Amino acid sequence: MRRAEITTAVLLAAFSIYLMWKSAELPIGWLPEEGPGGGAFPFWLAVIMLGSCIWIIVNWFRRSSPPSQSSEPFMDNYAVKRFALVGGGVTAMIGLIHILGVFGSLPLFLIYYIRFLGRHSWATTLAIALSAPVVVFFFFDVALRIIMPKGYLEPLFLPLYDIFL
Amino acid sequence: MEILQHLFDGFLIAFQPLNIGLVVLGVIVGLFIGAMPGLGSVNGVAILVPMTFLVPPTSAIIFLAAIYYGAMYGGAISSIMLGIPGASTAVATTFDGRPLALKGLADKALVAAAVASFFGGTLSVILFTGFAPPLAAVALSFGDQEIFALMLLAFATFVGLSGDDIPKTIFSIAIGLVLSTVGFDIISGEPRLVLFEISGFLSQINFLVLAIGIYGIGEMLWTIEVSRGNSMMSKAVITVDRMLANMKEVMGTWKIATTSSLLGYFVGILPAAGATPGSLMAYGVAKMTHKNGENFGKGEVAGVVAPEAANNAASTGSMLPMLTLGIPGSPTTAILLGAMVIWGITPGPTLFIDEPELVWGLTASLYVANFFALLANIFLIPVFLWVLRMPFTILAPVIFALSIIGGYAATQRLHDVWLMLVFGVVGYLLRKLDYPLAPAVLAIVLGPIAEQKLRQSLIISDGDLTTFVTRPISGTITVIAIFLILMPVFKMIRDRLRRGTDSAA
Incomplete structure (x- = not known):
């Protein structure tokens, strides 16, 4: 410390x-x-x-x-490990937005965290990881007209734009 | 009577279907946010500001205020059931709420917390309704000097009253203000402080980037480290008979509830103090004055009533300077103030003239929010108990994702998302070293106005700094501010003198 x-x-x-x-x-x-x-x-x-x-x-x-x-360590082993796993995950998610966009990186991040850090069942994991992007799309892209970054996945969304925007 | 007429108009706005729906939704979201350990009103409001772009500003602020209120109610739930404060504002609630729960009287504590919150909230909204218009009327005559002096006072309260490490508090204020100047010079328009020549810094740093960084990402990192072990949840037995008996007992504490509400309200008005110190002070005062004071800490109902009445009263109190003077009374209201600027509304005393719908609609909605929070709190207790079992490893990634996506939505620049991550991580590390972060958030919100007022005052006075002292109102405020800033120095001298006499004797 x-x-x-x-x-x-x-x-x-x-x-x-x-x-x-x-x-x-x-x-x-x-x-x-x-x-x-x-x-x-x-x-x-x-x-x-x-x-x-x-x-x-x-x-x-x-x-x-x-x-x-204080002579306590600034961060003990547990804290360092958690910080690296969680902080690394968040950093990777933001980094992946540049390539895969929000709708690619968001489910990957949720799967990583809920399944691999949280050790929850695949059913719980997939339910959250797959519904989150749908909610985000309809809330931001459709309702608010705030277009989330799509990265290289942009072409996949063109049909959706035609229907909802 | 003019006030009653305005309030009546306000109720008409608050009862519009959209607004009443948002009040109910906001209260429930707030209760949930308050109840989850690691999330308080400030986190909820910061993360959810970007979601409010969907509705008009009046409805948006009604929604955010309802969250603020709900969170004050909700904080008590985990304080009582888990023994972990759901938010820092509910720390004092654990002192007696937890022992009550361990005795099998969790339902009594929960009812006491809900009723006391309602009492504190309602009493303070009545005070607010009476105080706000005259204060705003006085504030209308304020010039640049007065407004700058008020901001100085707001920052001075952090130095003099917050009790945090003093150089670290000053550092936090100063860095918040400097970050608010990044982008361009507000008067000449020239680029300014383009940090490390990164083009993203050619425009201002949105306060939400700092607020979500600290209260979303930083807070989660902090909670993940702190909440290592699993906690034990108490059982609550809830029946109608017991509920009525509990109600009766809680009603008996109205004196404590009244003093606590008044105390909380006035402490809440001060920017550096707020709901957390307000509730701790109310607990202390109640312990001193109550006839069963020595039983406090062992499970006394009055010990739950006092902090809960005070923290709700304080959250209303903190809205008073935000709406009338444009100076937030708490970190949460700082975010509300910043959000108003995003919506294109100028905060300050002119609000009462330019945006009566917003002011009175919000005021009326606070009465409504209190009512619904009480109902929701009592009838949804089983739901919240179930929700509290939600593992943190599901909540945390959802909050991270909301922070990142909300942060992007606010400015639509990935540069700001990266910056948010930096603020979150740096904020987390600094918090471990006792750097207070709330002053920085307040400073980045107030920074642009503070600089403008300071420069205009100096231009008017031709560079004469005495302009802040020679005008009666700004002079009084400035002197109080300087006194507060110097208070730690007085304390240091006093301690040294005392030590001197001790060693001499």
Whole structure:
């Protein structure tokens, strides 16, 4: 936990400096006739971010915040494994949207999670995994006219568009 | 009497078939969301905002408010039956609700929670109806300085009152505000903070991307790690006779219910406080003042009534500043406020003039929502008990999928879905290190308005910062805000002085 606390604080401090530098692409001072420049608001806030990070780092050295006193691991084996399996699954689902679209990747994700992580029966798994895309299609594509990405599966949907849209 | 006329018109709107249907649906969805451990009102509202694009804004906000209400009722169900708070707002309900359930009196606790929630909700909506119009009328005269001062006050309450780590709270506010400036400069229109030169950052970061990331994806990751073991569900015996006897006993606690509702309502108005601290405070006060105070924690009905009345009252309280001032009183109302902006409605005091239908339809729907939540809560208890058995390994993937698809629907850019994942994962990791995340969500919603008001104020005053202090209203608010920000420093000095005298003695 202690190591995670300092690593995070240093990374966030670096990100704050990046934001300061990035804000400074626009004027950060006072422009005559125009008021504060466009970069001023984010620049000074990024300075505040950096300041709080330094404060967090000082607290770490003085061991005055709970995470800087804790000797427990930031994540134990169970947490790391779960995080990898679940986070990996979600990442893969979003990645697959680019290729298979929502209607390909959504059922795959549900099957992966419910069947392989949850160890539920195939009947439960397939009932949810196959009904979810149908609900999504009729709710978003048909009712709301928000067209979900289809990736390379787009041609398969052309007949459905003809009927429902 | 003008208010009653408006309220009457509001009821006509709330009783339109579409709206009444949405109230009932919202309350039931809310009860379910509140009852599921790991999901609270803020998660439900964040994930479901994209679904409301189907109906007009007034109906949409009525639906979302009903979810908010239902979730406050529902949180008690799992607190009592599983001993796990269904939402952070129901933490205090476990203290006495769980012991009651273990004694075989789960039905008494459930009835107490439902009736107390109804009492707190209704009393606070009456207060809301009386307070909101005059407050909005005063707020109409506010200039840029006053509005900026109010926002400063909202952020200051987090620093001074929330009790979280102070530098981490300040960091959370600042990063939320910085993220709200990504895209382009609101005055000159030049591209600004195009992070890592990724073209997706040429437009603003929609607040929903952050809200769903944190409250959908991040929250699920968190719950998966925390809820490792399986929990034991208590049994509830429900008969008409017992129900009536329970009702009678609950009625006897009306004094506690009244003080708790008032306390919850006023705590709820403050942005950093809200239903969670409100219910904990009400529990504390009830324990101190009740004649059986020493029995609290062992299964005292009043110990269920107090937090449940307070958390519902607080959720109404948090709507007051949202509607009248445009400053949300809780993370959930921050999301409602952001949603209004998406629907093309300008929040703030002008709402009462420009959108009376929305304001009064919403107010009236809160009365209706309370009524239906009470009915649903009592008659659907068996259904919720059955639903609570739903394994988390089915709920979690469904929530992930809803978050991703809803997040895409909100902006229709895959860039935002990836960003949502990043916010979810980073939010989860930061939460493990005690970084509070609610201030960041509030900040990204308020950011664009805060920056605009700040810059306009400075242009008017020609760069003179004293403009915030010299105007009477903004001056008072600014001074209170500065005091709140400095409060931790005072505390530090006091502690040090005390330590100094201790060591000297």
